[in-house]
Amino acid sequence: MATRIHGNTVLVLPKKHGIYVEEATMLAKTLGLNIVETIFIRKPNPNFYIPLHVSNSIRKLVEEDGVELLILYDNVKPRQIINLMKELRIEIWDRTRLILEIFSHHAGSMEAKLQIELARIKHEIPLIKEYIRQAKLKELPGFLGPGRYAIDAYYRILRSREALIRRRLEKLKNRRINLIKNRREQxxxxxxxxxxxxxxxxxxxxxxxxxxxxxxxxxxxxxxxxxxxxxxxxxxxxxxxxxxxxxxxxxxxxxxxxxxxxxxxxxxxxxxxxxxxxxxxxxxxxxxxxxxxxxxxxxxxxxxxxxxxxxxxxxxxxxxxxxxxxxxxxxxxxxxxxxxxxxxxxxxxxxxxxxxxxxxxxxxxxxxxxx
Ligand SMILES: Nc1nc2c(ncn2[C@@H]2O[C@H](COP(=O)(O)OP(=O)(O)OP(=O)(O)O)[C@@H](O)[C@H]2O)c(=O)[nH]1
Ligand SMILES: [Mg+2]
Missing domain, CATH: 3.40.50.300 (P-loop containing nucleotide triphosphate hydrolases)
Structure with missing residues (x-):
């Protein structure tokens, strides 16, 4: 479930969260990411999160420094992530995704692994829904491209995986509660x-x-x-x-x-x-x-x-x-x-x-x- 570790990374923070730059850098380093540039933005763009002139300079970093990952250290809307991904054609994570990545690398027990996978699915579903929504909007009437089928199928797989994980977690939770009860009785x-x-x-x-x-x-x-x-x-x-x-x-x-x-x-x-x-x-x-x-x-x-x-x-x-x-x-x-x-x-x-x-x-x- 864990994604491969990316190399060169650009970190973006809203100026008002500037005090968290150390925290963000520490979390990125935990994953072994190499931050080549940290950018502060004054006001997020409603559609792309990053203002146009900044995304031009990031594009340059992608071309010249092999930047593969952009971390937006904030709560970012699915629409903004999808739009920006299409624009820059690199992977984009928000703060939640960064924390989830760390968790998925460290999850040891079966329960922790399942909990993280569930959290990742819940974080991914709004992105997929947004992707499907945009795909539908742009299609000609009566035309369904293969990309659209694939993403619909992926969405259904995620949903059924989510249900399965919930059932397994419920069982593990009951086991844990029994364990705690036993200990208390002792x-x-x-x-x-x-x-x-x-x-x-x-x-x-x-x-x-x-x-x-x-x-x-x-x-x-x-x-x-x-x-x-x-x-x-x-x-x-x-x-x-x-x-x-x-x-x-x-x-x-x-x-x-x-x-x-x-x-x-x-x-x-x-x-x-x-x-x-x-x-x-x-x-x-x-x-x-x-x-x-x-x-x-x-x-x-x-x-x-x-x-x-x-x-x-x-x-x-x-x-x-x-x-x-x-x-x-x-x-x-x-x-x-x-x-x-x-x-x-x-x-x-x-x-x-x-x-x-x-x-x-x-x-x-x-x-x-x-x-
Ligand atoms: N100098 C010093 N370092 C400490 C002390 N206690 C812990 N550390 C260091 O602090 C770092 C974090 O320690 P951990 O015990 O992993 O901290 P934790 O609270 O369990 O952290 P997470 O499980 O990641 O939430 C490690 O590098 C430890 O060696 C201490 O008393 N003195
Ligand atoms: Mg610990």
């Missing part, structure tokens, strides 16, 4: 590691559990949840690593991943990991987004532990200041039980975190079966 306190992509969730999971799950600087290294039991002072806790959050998650992906994230909703203690080596604005934005995402998947009122990770990259003074900043941001959240600075990579303050989890788990023990 009485484990369940802890979910959550947070923005690349915050260090899997690194902390590995440090806590002694596992060796892949980690990496690129976005969305982890696409499936994994759980493992740990023992803290005689108490058995079950720890789960989860899929990372990102701002403005495309709707296709939200639907696909809420099933996986449902695991978080069933846990007893939530850890939110933040990359403390980033600047204060990023820390606050990403923490805020993590809290919102948790709310959106139905997590409210559970004990939260905020972990400020990667402190090996910053000074002691910075750590103190960032703790104060996060504390004042969270002053109205009375379910925040602790804010702990750690280095998941170097193992700093892991004992402190384990003790804190143990302490919270003890307070929960009697309440476990009440919900």
């Amino acid at each position: 009485g484990f306190i369940h802890i979910a590691l959550t947070g923005y992509t690349s915050a260090g969730k899997t690194t902390l999971f590995n440090t806590l559990t002694g596992e060796n799950k892949p980690t990496g600087p690129e976005a969305f290294t982890t696409l499936y949840t994994k759980s493992k039991k740990i023992k803290v002072k005689g108490l058995e806790l079950l720890v789960s690593d989860t899929v990372g959050f990102i701002r403005d998650v495309p709707v296709e992906i939200i639907e696909a991943f809420h099933a996986t994230l449902a695991e978080i909703a069933y846990s007893d203690i939530i850890i939110i990991i933040v990359d403390a080596s980033e600047n204060d604005t990023d820390i606050i934005d990403k923490l805020d987004l993590s809290l919102t995402t948790l709310r959106n998947i139905g997590v409210t009122g559970k004990p939260l532990v905020i972990v400020l990770n990667k402190i090996d990259l910053i000074t002691k003074e910075d750590v103190e200041r960032k703790i104060t900043t996060v504390k004042s941001m969270l002053k109205d959240y009375n379910n925040v039980k602790a804010i702990i600075p750690i280095s998941a990579l170097k193992g700093t303050n892991i004992e402190l975190l384990r003790n804190e989890l143990w302490r919270i788990a003890l307070t929960l023990n009697g309440k476990k079966y009440t919900y």
Whole structure:
């Protein structure tokens, strides 16, 4: 299902989203794309997204630099994508498609693979519908070209594939829910590691559990949840690593991943990991987004532990200041039980975190079966 990796790429962002250029570049690099030019546009054209004079300069890059892919880092209408594709004759992705590509390269489990395929079909269908609509408009009465038949057939195949995937996912979902129920009946306190992509969730999971799950600087290294039991002072806790959050998650992906994230909703203690080596604005934005995402998947009122990770990259003074900043941001959240600075990579303050989890788990023990 994954498309081949493209080489030379042009990245286009609306000027008002200029602050996301780093995020866009990081995501493109995750796929191994080589960005030869980044272009900011003032106002998208309603029919082609890109204004005419800009598309002329892109055409030049296609001819002279072998550019094969254009990424429009925005929400783009199917009409704009199809028109521009016909105009430039290269592949064009919007932001959703870029994220979907990364997901499809990283999807490991069967469930994740199916969820991504479903999301891709849902993203592709409006494009195909638009293509068919335009083809119909331009045809002479009574004339149906072979291209039109092929695309109609492709559309029907996608629709039936979509139905099949939905049925298979439903079965897998039931299996997952049974698994979660069984675990709960065994009485484990369940802890979910959550947070923005690349915050260090899997690194902390590995440090806590002694596992060796892949980690990496690129976005969305982890696409499936994994759980493992740990023992803290005689108490058995079950720890789960989860899929990372990102701002403005495309709707296709939200639907696909809420099933996986449902695991978080069933846990007893939530850890939110933040990359403390980033600047204060990023820390606050990403923490805020993590809290919102948790709310959106139905997590409210559970004990939260905020972990400020990667402190090996910053000074002691910075750590103190960032703790104060996060504390004042969270002053109205009375379910925040602790804010702990750690280095998941170097193992700093892991004992402190384990003790804190143990302490919270003890307070929960009697309440476990009440919900
Ligand atoms: N210096 C430093 N780097 C860290 C620390 N924790 C994680 N990293 C690095 O940060 C990058 C992301 O770590 P991961 O554990 O893959 O992050 P994640 O949150 O699981 O990311 P996704 O699964 O992609 O959402 C990796 O390159 C890690 O080596 C830390 O405490 N210190
Ligand atoms: Mg991970």
